[in-house]
Amino acid sequence: MQxxxxxxxxxxxxxxVGILGFVVTGFSGFAATSGDKLLLFGVNPLHNLVHxxxxxxxxxxxxxxxxARLVSALIGAVYLLVGVLGLFLAGGTSELNLLNxxxxxxxLHFASALLALYFGLSPRRTPASPEPIRTxxxxx
Numbered sequence: 001m002q003x004x005x006x007x008x009x010x011x012x013x014x015x016x017v018g019i020l021g022f023v024v025t026g027f028s029g030f031a032a033t034s035g036d037k038l039l040l041f042g043v044n045p046l047h048n049l050v051h052x053x054x055x056x057x058x059x060x061x062x063x064x065x066x067x068a069r070l071v072s073a074l075i076g077a078v079y080l081l082v083g084v085l086g087l088f089l090a091g092g093t094s095e096l097n098l099l100n101x102x103x104x105x106x107x108l109h110f111a112s113a114l115l116a117l118y119f120g121l122s123p124r125r126t127p128a129s130p131e132p133i134r135t136x137x138x139x140x
Contacts, residue, residue, distance in 0.1 A: 073120025
């Protein structure tokens with residue numbers, strides 16, 4: 001799968017998750033740490049907006065391979081950082097937990113980071129070109 005397709009699929013998924021998150025949270029408690037969950041994942045309106053923004057950036061980047069690779073690498077690095085920070089914030093009542101992170105969120109952020117970094121940083125794959133036909137070789 002190429003970086004453009006990855007950015008398109010993950011962008012659509014992140015936008016959808018952000019929109020579905022608002023079904024759970026509504027618009028109250030913008031950056032609150034609460035028990036609101038979408039499946040297993042903690043959400044709040046700020047977290048939903050972040051998902052929509054990240055998804056939109058990925059969707060826009062999916063128009064060009066080089067942009068999709070760059071954006072995927074950047075988002076992957078940010079999600080890796082969010083995953084590490086989430087290990088210290090998740091599940092607690094810290095006022096720094098603005099995104100209502102929990103341990104399933106951390107797992108998902110690490111998985112997203114690894115996939116995004118893979119598609120953003122892995123070498124490009126180009127199809128093998130066929131060997132040129134020699135016109136000076138004798139036919140057998």
